[in-house]
Structure formats: structure tokens, C-alpha cells
Amino acid sequence: MNTIKFAVAGLGRIGKIHLDNLLQMEGVEVVAAMDPSEECRLYAKNNNIPFITSSYKDLISMGDFSVILICSPTNTHADYVEMGALAGKDVFCEKPLDLSLERVLEVLKVVHESGVQLMLGFNRRFDKEFKKVHELVKEGAVGEPHLVKITSRDPGAPPVSYIKQSGGLFLDMTIHDFDMARFVVGKEIDEVYAKGTVLTNPAIGEAGDIDTAVVTLTYMDGTMAVIDNSREAAYGYDQRIEVFGSKGMVQANNNFNDSHRLYTSKGIEGALP
Amino acid sequence: MNTIKFAVAGLGRIGKIHLDNLLQMEGVEVVAAMDPSEECRLYAKNNNIPFITSSYKDLISMGDFSVILICSPTNTHADYVEMGALAGKDVFCEKPLDLSLERVLEVLKVVHESGVQLMLGFNRRFDKEFKKVHELVKEGAVGEPHLVKITSRDPGAPPVSYIKQSGGLFLDMTIHDFDMARFVVGKEIDEVYAKGTVLTNPAIGEAGDIDTAVVTLTYMDGTMAVIDNSREAAYGYDQRIEVFGSKGMVQANNNFNDSHRLYTSKGIEGALP
Amino acid sequence: MNTIKFAVAGLGRIGKIHLDNLLQMEGVEVVAAMDPSEECRLYAKNNNIPFITSSYKDLISMGDFSVILICSPTNTHADYVEMGALAGKDVFCEKPLDLSLERVLEVLKVVHESGVQLMLGFNRRFDKEFKKVHELVKEGAVGEPHLVKITSRDPGAPPVSYIKQSGGLFLDMTIHDFDMARFVVGKEIDEVYAKGTVLTNPAIGEAGDIDTAVVTLTYMDGTMAVIDNSREAAYGYDQRIEVFGSKGMVQANNNFNDSHRLYTSKGIEGALP
Amino acid sequence: MNTIKFAVAGLGRIGKIHLDNLLQMEGVEVVAAMDPSEECRLYAKNNNIPFITSSYKDLISMGDFSVILICSPTNTHADYVEMGALAGKDVFCEKPLDLSLERVLEVLKVVHESGVQLMLGFNRRFDKEFKKVHELVKEGAVGEPHLVKITSRDPGAPPVSYIKQSGGLFLDMTIHDFDMARFVVGKEIDEVYAKGTVLTNPAIGEAGDIDTAVVTLTYMDGTMAVIDNSREAAYGYDQRIEVFGSKGMVQANNNFNDSHRLYTSKGIEGALP
Structure with missing residues (x-):
């Protein structure tokens, strides 16, 4: 199996989760990470990510990866996806793509023309x-x-x-x-x-x-x-x-905290979802 | 406990059910029944109802009851309820009161002015x-x-x-x-x-x-x-x-035919609602 | 369908239930009842049972029935079943037949030799x-x-x-x-x-x-x-x-009083069996 | 938090699971592993365990750990627990301790006298x-x-x-x-x-x-x-x-593969435990 190289843009709560998951997967290598916050870049460093930057442009310029994960704030999604697609990267982006339908359609056009794959985070x-x-x-x-x-x-x-x-x-x-x-x-x-x-x-x-x-x-x-x-x-x-x-x-149906059932004179009780 | 006297108008499927239930209740007497069909009037006779007629007017004229149950076809409901209310009877009527909202409001006005009680069959x-x-x-x-x-x-x-x-x-x-x-x-x-x-x-x-x-x-x-x-x-x-x-x-939730659970290699099965 | 004639011996709690059920069944007639208590005999009378007695012997002598239901106290079961069987009646008897295994075997011998049917009340x-x-x-x-x-x-x-x-x-x-x-x-x-x-x-x-x-x-x-x-x-x-x-x-599984489920911050509650 | 040092004896199916779990825990270090099989020792090597041996005696002699996990075959449990306890190590041992009650009592005596803790694998x-x-x-x-x-x-x-x-x-x-x-x-x-x-x-x-x-x-x-x-x-x-x-x-109750319920004309189906 070939190793797929990933870059992660945005290491907030959800970005960290994706990074942790990627690091545990076989056939996956995270080669670059980007976040404007020092604390988040330190998190990347502690996880031995080779290339770390605070600039999305630098991340794209680094170039040595085939997939980019966009976990930055919503208002950056559209631009980041476009830039990633134009650089020929497959893109995973957290939802939503943008709050404006017009802008979403623009971005989708760029993505389609670039011939890359786009996946939104509908977990x-x-x-x-x-x-x-x-x-x-x-x-x-x-x-x-x-x-x-x-x-x-x-x-x-x-x-x-x-x-x-x-x-x-x-x-x-x-x-x-x-x-x-x-x-x-x-x-x-x-x-x-x-x-x-x-x-x-x-x-x-x-x-x-x-x-x-x-x-x-x-x-x-x-x-x-x-x-x-x-x-x-x-x-x-x-x-x-x-x-x-x-x-x-x-x-x-929902998953519950556990499956116990308690029967007493007052009724039956169980755990919450 | 005083006995409450009932008349039943309409002895189709639902009318028969109401009649059977009334006959098993304490403190209730069914003194009159009305249905245009001979078969239905025979049903009333076999249940020893004293006064049996094919005419709603006759039923109302008979008069010796305080509550009337209306189980006749929908297109008779409004008129029958009005006539019952005007005769001072409390009325139970199967739903709907009428298909026309205007007519429903008219009937309700008559009911309110008559000071009788009206109950619809929302079982x-x-x-x-x-x-x-x-x-x-x-x-x-x-x-x-x-x-x-x-x-x-x-x-x-x-x-x-x-x-x-x-x-x-x-x-x-x-x-x-x-x-x-x-x-x-x-x-x-x-x-x-x-x-x-x-x-x-x-x-x-x-x-x-x-x-x-x-x-x-x-x-x-x-x-x-x-x-x-x-x-x-x-x-x-x-x-x-x-x-x-x-x-x-x-x-x-629904009631099921029974509570059994069958576990086999194919999965778990239970009874239908 | 032929009508089957029944006699009921013992009109305590369970005897009354059996009598009520028999009176509602098609093709069944209860022709005789026996109980030493006056209150119970009155219950039979109010239900229009034609022959009522305080003596089991009299009940058997009356004879015009094909099935006898024995709902009397446990210590009478063995004797009553024997007498019923010897008189050629099919017998339904509430459990247990007797507290002594020896006596049970004796009674079963009589029942088998009489060629009648015996059913115990395993509801x-x-x-x-x-x-x-x-x-x-x-x-x-x-x-x-x-x-x-x-x-x-x-x-x-x-x-x-x-x-x-x-x-x-x-x-x-x-x-x-x-x-x-x-x-x-x-x-x-x-x-x-x-x-x-x-x-x-x-x-x-x-x-x-x-x-x-x-x-x-x-x-x-x-x-x-x-x-x-x-x-x-x-x-x-x-x-x-x-x-x-x-x-x-x-x-x-058990049947519950109803199927509701109440979810609150404390957990889930339901009705008892 | 101090780091607790562990040794693992036996790297079969269950030993590997314990090793993997220990490697993911905070405050835990696995410093030594023992298994007679070369494949199992290789597994330890690939997981960067510093000291690897095929002899339980060597493992105990190595000494620089405070807890030993015994995951070797049942017939070695009693001896290994004893040796671990006598060396002053806290011991986790997979069940059973031994198939002979007499031998179990002997081992427990040694454990109690050594003042170490013993835990059996009742997961x-x-x-x-x-x-x-x-x-x-x-x-x-x-x-x-x-x-x-x-x-x-x-x-x-x-x-x-x-x-x-x-x-x-x-x-x-x-x-x-x-x-x-x-x-x-x-x-x-x-x-x-x-x-x-x-x-x-x-x-x-x-x-x-x-x-x-x-x-x-x-x-x-x-x-x-x-x-x-x-x-x-x-x-x-x-x-x-x-x-x-x-x-x-x-x-x-059991946990099920999932919580789905399928209702069809044949009944209700769900997932297996």
C-alpha cells in the first residue's frame, strides 16, 4: 500500500481530533500543519509533524502532500478549498463550505474544473x-x-x-x-x-x-x-x-450510556442516551 | 346511582359496538334505537331494546331518554345533533360533525344555545x-x-x-x-x-x-x-x-401482539404492533 | 353446535370467575352449582343457575350435566374428582389435585379407569x-x-x-x-x-x-x-x-401497565409489569 | 505522576492486548518482555521494549520494574506468580491461578507473606x-x-x-x-x-x-x-x-451490534448481541 500524504489546516478542537486519528491510521502520513495560534503549532510539533506554519499560503506552497484537511473557521473554508483545489490537492473540509449559496456554487465550480475530490465533514x-x-x-x-x-x-x-x-x-x-x-x-x-x-x-x-x-x-x-x-x-x-x-x-435509535434496567416499586429506570 | 337513559341512532358497525358497551354498563339503560336498515333494527330487538324505529324524528319524539348517541352516516350528523340539542338531549356524536366548517359552526351555536352537552367520538x-x-x-x-x-x-x-x-x-x-x-x-x-x-x-x-x-x-x-x-x-x-x-x-409506543423475542443466527425477531 | 352442560362446585374467588366466564360463552350452559356458603349460593341464584345446593353429593346426584368444575378448597379436590369421575363426568379441577403424591396416584387411577377427561387449572x-x-x-x-x-x-x-x-x-x-x-x-x-x-x-x-x-x-x-x-x-x-x-x-417477557417512556435529566422511566 | 514500570511475561493473544493497552496509557512504561516464541519476542522488539528475553528467570533478574503481568499458559501461572511475589513485584495474572486448589492456596500464602499485591484477570x-x-x-x-x-x-x-x-x-x-x-x-x-x-x-x-x-x-x-x-x-x-x-x-443486558429495528409484514427484526 502506498502512503498518502496529508496536510492539516486548522488545529482547533476538531482539527486536533482529525490529526490524532490520522496519526493512528496505517498508510497515512501527516507531513504539514498550519494554524495561526502558537499553542496549536506546538501541538503539531509535539506530534512530530515535519512542516509547521502559520500561513495557509506557505502550507500550499510546501506542496509535498496529496490531501488537505481544512478545519479552520467557517469564513476561511471557501478560499482555502479553492486554493487547495487549484493546487491540485484533494480536499476534506469541515461543514459548512460557506454561508453564501452563491459563493458555494463558485467554489464547487473551481473544484470540478480542477478535477480534484472534495469531501465535506458530514460525520x-x-x-x-x-x-x-x-x-x-x-x-x-x-x-x-x-x-x-x-x-x-x-x-x-x-x-x-x-x-x-x-x-x-x-x-x-x-x-x-x-x-x-x-x-x-x-x-x-x-x-x-x-x-x-x-x-x-x-x-x-x-x-x-x-x-x-x-x-x-x-x-x-x-x-x-x-x-x-x-x-x-x-x-x-x-x-x-x-x-x-x-x-x-x-x-x-439512540445509544444509551449503558443497558441497565432498574425495577422498583416506583417504576422502571434506565440510563440516558 | 340514578340510571341514565340512552337512545342510539344508527346501528352500523360502530353503533353496534356502542350499544354492546352500553348494555354492559351499570347505571345505564338503552330505551330506544333507530336505524333505516331492517337487519339493524332486528339487532336492537334481539338486544331487548323497548322502542325501535326507522325514523330519527320518531326517536326524538319518543323522548323518554336524556342522552342520544349518533352513529349514523356523516352526512346526517349535523342535522341529528341539532335536532337532539333542540329536544334538550345531551349528545354523543361520532366524528366528524360535518365536512363543512360553516355548518359545524352553525351546529355548535345551536348546541351552546340549547345548553346541552356535546361529545365527539375521539376515542x-x-x-x-x-x-x-x-x-x-x-x-x-x-x-x-x-x-x-x-x-x-x-x-x-x-x-x-x-x-x-x-x-x-x-x-x-x-x-x-x-x-x-x-x-x-x-x-x-x-x-x-x-x-x-x-x-x-x-x-x-x-x-x-x-x-x-x-x-x-x-x-x-x-x-x-x-x-x-x-x-x-x-x-x-x-x-x-x-x-x-x-x-x-x-x-x-405501540402495543405489540405479544412480547416474545426470538434470537437466532439471523438476528432478533419480535411480534408486530 | 350442541350445548355442553356444566356444574360448578365451589364459588369462592376463583369459582366465581369460572362461572362468569362460562356464562359468557356460546354453547355452554351452567345447570348446577354447589357451595356450603349461603353468600355463594346467593351469587349462583342471582346468576339464574337452576339447581343450587350446599352438598357435593346432591350436586352429583342431580346428574344432568357432562362436565364438573371443581373450585372448592384443596383438601376436597381428590374426593370430589373421584366422585365426579365415578359418576362419568369430565372434570376440571383447580390445582393441586392433592398434597399427597400417593393420593394423587390413586385419584388418577380412578380417572383413567372411568374413561373421563381430567384437566387441571394450569392457566x-x-x-x-x-x-x-x-x-x-x-x-x-x-x-x-x-x-x-x-x-x-x-x-x-x-x-x-x-x-x-x-x-x-x-x-x-x-x-x-x-x-x-x-x-x-x-x-x-x-x-x-x-x-x-x-x-x-x-x-x-x-x-x-x-x-x-x-x-x-x-x-x-x-x-x-x-x-x-x-x-x-x-x-x-x-x-x-x-x-x-x-x-x-x-x-x-412481562406485560407492562403501559408502554410510556419518560426521559428526563435523571434517566428514563417506564411503567411496571 | 510517577511512571510505573511494567514487565510482561507471555505475548500470546492476550499478552499482546495487554501490551498494546499499556503502551497507550499515561504514566506507564513497559521495560521488559518475555516469551519463548521468537515471533512474540519480535513483536516486543517492534514495540521498542528495551529488555526482551525467552526466560522468565532472566526477566525477574532484570528487576528494574515494579509490576509484572503474567499472560503465559495456565500451567506456568502458579510458579511465575510465586517467583514474582518473592522478587517483591506486584503481580497481575490471567485466570486461573492454577487448576489445583491446593496449589492455589500455597501461592496465595507466598503472595500474602511477600506483602505484594495480586490481581487476577477478571475483566x-x-x-x-x-x-x-x-x-x-x-x-x-x-x-x-x-x-x-x-x-x-x-x-x-x-x-x-x-x-x-x-x-x-x-x-x-x-x-x-x-x-x-x-x-x-x-x-x-x-x-x-x-x-x-x-x-x-x-x-x-x-x-x-x-x-x-x-x-x-x-x-x-x-x-x-x-x-x-x-x-x-x-x-x-x-x-x-x-x-x-x-x-x-x-x-x-447484552450490547447489540446496533440499535436498528426493522418492521415488515413478517415481524420486527433487530441486530444480534
Whole structure:
């Protein structure tokens, strides 16, 4: 097996996770890293990355790699992806590509013309539960899909400061569900109806965002999907999917902290997701 | 305990069920029954109902009862309820009251002015599972409700002939879910978005109806609800509810034919709902 | 269908239940009832039983029935079954037939020689859950059975006065599990190891009984079964069975009061069995 | 934090796992490894272990470590533990310590006199599910324990060659359950009744072992436990525990490959444990 050489741009929380994972993989070598923060560059140094820089241009100029991972802030994604693609590198970029649809289309054009591969960080496609549902749907286990239901609730809202620059709930959170809706049945969306409200924290509303939402999607062929979101589920992280079709239904449920069941005179108790 | 005297109008499938139930209750006497069909009147006779007629007017004229159960076809409901109310009877009527909103409002006006009680046949309020969810929500177990989710799928579509006169999926099937959405959190609806499609049987579309639907409701206070419906679930009758709120979530799931679990090398199997 | 005529001997708690059930069945007529208590005979009278007596001999002499149900106290079972059999009646008798094995064998001899049918009240064979397991085992769903596991726990112990005359835990409670162990796999037992102890209430021990037990059974062919019992499960009535075999395992679990699940920050809660 | 120095004796399947884990832990250094096989010594070399030998005596003589892990074949355990203890090392040894109770007692005497710590490889104590049950029992969640139930079934029997030298089912498999029975309620056993049989493969019987077993344990205070074992569960690895007590019951169930549920007209299906 040939070794694939990687560069990593951005070593914040998610960048560090990707770096750690790459370092444990066979057939992979991380040859360069870039971050404006000294602490992050030190992290790269401690992990024996040969080339370390604070400049994305320098990283691209270094050149001796075939894939670049972009884990820098959202507002740099579009430019960095373009530059990577123009330099002939395959690109992995954390979501979202950009907050402007126009800019996204521009970048995609550059990527296509460069002939490189682009992958966005939609990790949920690789979650064991969602993957299993995707496979069963693909195998025809539920027949022709009629309705996709996705529940996605976070245990708590991010800081309002983050919300202000994230693009809001639909762009920082529902984005995973929009991707999953397309992925799980392999169909494209034709129509979207979205309704949101502020029910957990007025400060979220004041920041121009919502915390609770229901989205109805209609695919090109009339199949429907419905997504429900909340920024704050008191009981923890709640991620479920259900695909209902002509021959049946498949569900993926939450994983729980453990499988215990406690029976007492008051009822039955179990662990949280 | 005083005995309450009942009359039953309409002894089709549902009317017979109500009659049988009434005959087994303490403190209840069924003194009169009405149905245009001879077979149905014979059923009443075999159950020793004293006064039997084919005319609703005669039934009302007979008069010696305090409650009337209306189980006749939908297109008679409005008139029969009005006549019962004007005669000073408390009225139980199978849903829907009428297919025209205008007519419904007229009837309600008559009922209110007559000072009698009117109850519609929303049986799901009395289902053990839904009732438990209602109680827990009322007790505050999930805090302030943020989102209500109702899944309601039938094992198979009714005949197209029925669909043609029923008013369609929203009026003959979702009507229970509309009622449940209001009942379970005790709030009124302000806004409705409904989207439907034909995915199971083109004949349903030709009859002007849909077989699959997603409905998003917004309550007066911004709380949301989402309903999903299908005329045909391959695996059986599927009725679930979930209320998500500031302190948690409560779900009612389906009842299954039995609780067995079979583990083999192929996987785990259980009984259907 | 011919009507089958029944007589009922003993109208205590369980006798009344049998009588009520018989009165609701098609093709069945209860023509006679016997009980030494006036209150119980009145119950029969109110249910329009034609022949009512306080003497079992009189009941047998009356004669115009083909089946007798024996629901009288345990110490009368053997004699009553014998007398019924000798009079040519098919007999249903509540368990146990007698506390003495010798006497049981005597009675069975009489029954066989009389050519009548005898059925003992092992109701759990007709429980939906246990029945399903029995059927799946019979169909070969788990292959050749290797191990049967039965859990049987009551919500609370009966009064010590009852325990004193019941024959004790093995004869009044485990008796159902002994029957189920034979029934579920259709095999006979060769060897029994039973171990019991007093853990809930010393008064049970003073009455010469136990409240907690584990019984290991070995069938004629080496297959094994294990039963665990308790007189007092804080969380309610707990009845489960599991059959493990060469191709898999089938379990029947408890039925719960309802299927709700409440998720809060403290964990998940559900209804009791 | 001081670094703890380890030596590893035996680098077969389980020894390699322990070595890999140690190499990933903070505050741990593996300074020496021993194995008679060249391939295993090479494995140590590739992992940069400084001192590598084929002789246990040499390993002990090397001396510059405080803990020794013994992962060599069972028949060396007793001698190696003794030698390690006499050299003043804390010892972790894979189970069992020895197949002879007499020899085990001798070794324990040496260990106690040496004042070192000895830990046996009862990994199931650290399993998330069993640990949770242990904690809940300790906190009194089920009150005073009355009955412990352990189910332990392997997906398939080991080779008959292994069975011949392992000491048999009770010593190579039930040993974990014996340990768990003591651990989960923190009580010692007074009496054991064990019954086994050969139901899966006659070759196991010819090798003098059994493949299916039920064991009833009575603790010093009368509490009971029951263990059931099988060498071959068609549906996979089946490990469950249940502790029933005066205030309730706690269960740990299997983990499944995933949480999906597929509903079709044939029933419900899910993933295996």
C-alpha cells in the first residue's frame, strides 16, 4: 500500500481530533500543519509533524502532500478549498463550505474544473446506526421510501456568541439532517418548508436565531421527510432516524450510556442516551 | 346511582359496538334505537331494546331518554345533533360533525344555545397509552411542552368508495391527530401547514385524495406539533406520540401482539404492533 | 353446535370467575352449582343457575350435566374428582389435585379407569406470551432445546394462614412452573434439585415454608431447566420464560401497565409489569 | 505522576492486548518482555521494549520494574506468580491461578507473606454493564439482595484440544461467573450445586467436559445465585446479570451490534448481541 500524504489546516478542537486519528491510521502520513495560534503549532510539533506554519499560503506552497484537511473557521473554508483545489490537492473540509449559496456554487465550480475530490465533514453518514439504516434502505428492506423522519436534539445550546456567527440553527445544526435526508434515501430535495421558534432562551431570539424547528422536505419524486430540532434536550443528545416505505419501516435509535434496567416499586429506570 | 337513559341512532358497525358497551354498563339503560336498515333494527330487538324505529324524528319524539348517541352516516350528523340539542338531549356524536366548517359552526351555536352537552367520538383520548402521556404532560413531567410528535399510520387504506365520501385523509384519519395535538397539551392551534402526496395507490389520487401526509402545527404560544400519516403501513397499525418539553420527553409506543423475542443466527425477531 | 352442560362446585374467588366466564360463552350452559356458603349460593341464584345446593353429593346426584368444575378448597379436590369421575363426568379441577403424591396416584387411577377427561387449572399454558413461546419451540424455532429458564415472582406473599395449609411455595406457586417446564418443551423430568430460603419474612419460616427458591430440573434426555421464585417482588408480578436451544433462544417477557417512556435529566422511566 | 514500570511475561493473544493497552496509557512504561516464541519476542522488539528475553528467570533478574503481568499458559501461572511475589513485584495474572486448589492456596500464602499485591484477570468486573449493576447494588438500589442470576453463553466452543487442558467449562468459562457472583453483591459463597450435560457436541463429552451447565450457589447468609452456561449460542455472545432484592431488581443486558429495528409484514427484526 502506498502512503498518502496529508496536510492539516486548522488545529482547533476538531482539527486536533482529525490529526490524532490520522496519526493512528496505517498508510497515512501527516507531513504539514498550519494554524495561526502558537499553542496549536506546538501541538503539531509535539506530534512530530515535519512542516509547521502559520500561513495557509506557505502550507500550499510546501506542496509535498496529496490531501488537505481544512478545519479552520467557517469564513476561511471557501478560499482555502479553492486554493487547495487549484493546487491540485484533494480536499476534506469541515461543514459548512460557506454561508453564501452563491459563493458555494463558485467554489464547487473551481473544484470540478480542477478535477480534484472534495469531501465535506458530514460525520453522521459514518455513524454505525445511521449507516445501518442507509444500508437497509438501499437493500430495499423497506421497499420504496415514503417518509423519512429525523430527530436531532442537542443537550444544550452553544454560546450565543457562537450562534451569532454560525449562520444559525439551520446552518450549524440542521445541516447534518439536511445531508442525512438526502443520503439515507439517495434522493434530491425539491421543496422545503421550515418553521422555527424560540422556546428555550430569549437570548437566542435576540441574536436572530431560533432554538426549536420543524422542517418538511419534499423530494423530487414526492417522497417526504420531516426533521425536528431542538437546541436543548434535558435528557441528553437525541439522534434518531426512521424511514417508512412501501414494505415496512426501519428505525435507528439512540445509544444509551449503558443497558441497565432498574425495577422498583416506583417504576422502571434506565440510563440516558 | 340514578340510571341514565340512552337512545342510539344508527346501528352500523360502530353503533353496534356502542350499544354492546352500553348494555354492559351499570347505571345505564338503552330505551330506544333507530336505524333505516331492517337487519339493524332486528339487532336492537334481539338486544331487548323497548322502542325501535326507522325514523330519527320518531326517536326524538319518543323522548323518554336524556342522552342520544349518533352513529349514523356523516352526512346526517349535523342535522341529528341539532335536532337532539333542540329536544334538550345531551349528545354523543361520532366524528366528524360535518365536512363543512360553516355548518359545524352553525351546529355548535345551536348546541351552546340549547345548553346541552356535546361529545365527539375521539376515542384515542381514552386509549391507555395516550392517556398516560396526557397525564404526565399535565403533571409537568416534561416541563413546558416545546414539540408534539404524532405518528398515525393505518395497516391499509379503506375502499376508494369510502374515501370519495369521507372528506379525505385529513378529515377521516388525521382528524384524530388534530384532536390529540390539542388534547395532549391543552393548547389551541394558530397555524397549519399540511403537505400530502399519493405514494401507495394511484386510485386514491384519482379519487382526489392523498395517502401520505406531514402536517406542521403551530400553537398560539409558538409551541409546535408535527403529524405524519400513511394509509398503509405494511407492518400494521402504528400509533405513537411524543411530547418534548423543557424538562424532558415522554413517548407512548405501540402495543405489540405479544412480547416474545426470538434470537437466532439471523438476528432478533419480535411480534408486530 | 350442541350445548355442553356444566356444574360448578365451589364459588369462592376463583369459582366465581369460572362461572362468569362460562356464562359468557356460546354453547355452554351452567345447570348446577354447589357451595356450603349461603353468600355463594346467593351469587349462583342471582346468576339464574337452576339447581343450587350446599352438598357435593346432591350436586352429583342431580346428574344432568357432562362436565364438573371443581373450585372448592384443596383438601376436597381428590374426593370430589373421584366422585365426579365415578359418576362419568369430565372434570376440571383447580390445582393441586392433592398434597399427597400417593393420593394423587390413586385419584388418577380412578380417572383413567372411568374413561373421563381430567384437566387441571394450569392457566399459564393459555397465557398469550407463554403460549407463543410454546408454539415457537414446537415449530423448531430454537432447534433442540438445551435449557429452559422460568422466573416466577409474586408481588407479595399470601397470608401466613394460607401458607400453612397450601402445602408451601413449591406446591402453591412453583407448581405452575413445574407444569410450564414440562409443557413448554413437551418433555418429562427425571431429576430435581431444589433449594429454598427465607429472606422476606421470618413468619413464613416459622410456618415451615420458604419465600425464595431456585430449582434445577433435568429432563429424561439431559436437557435442563431452572426456575427461580420469590413470594415478594417490590415491582410487581414478574413472569418470564426463556427457552435456549441449538438454533437460538426465545423469551417471553412481562406485560407492562403501559408502554410510556419518560426521559428526563435523571434517566428514563417506564411503567411496571 | 510517577511512571510505573511494567514487565510482561507471555505475548500470546492476550499478552499482546495487554501490551498494546499499556503502551497507550499515561504514566506507564513497559521495560521488559518475555516469551519463548521468537515471533512474540519480535513483536516486543517492534514495540521498542528495551529488555526482551525467552526466560522468565532472566526477566525477574532484570528487576528494574515494579509490576509484572503474567499472560503465559495456565500451567506456568502458579510458579511465575510465586517467583514474582518473592522478587517483591506486584503481580497481575490471567485466570486461573492454577487448576489445583491446593496449589492455589500455597501461592496465595507466598503472595500474602511477600506483602505484594495480586490481581487476577477478571475483566468482566470492569465491563460497563456489570459495573453499573455492581454500583447500583452497592448503593442499595435493590435493597437487600435475595437472588443473583447470571447468564453466560459463548458463541461457539473452543477447540477440543483447548478444552482438554483448560480444566473444563467450570474452570475456563464459569470461573468468570463465580467471580461475578461474589463481586456483584460482595458476599462469599457457602454451598455449590452444579449440574452439567453434553448437548452441543459429543466430542466435548469424550474429552471429559460438558457444554451446558446450571449452577446454584448459596451465600453464607442464605442469599442465592444461579448461573447458566452454554458453550454455543447460535445468536452470539450472551452475557446478562440480574440482581433481585427486597426493594427491586436490576438487570444488565447484552450490547447489540446496533440499535436498528426493522418492521415488515413478517415481524420486527433487530441486530444480534
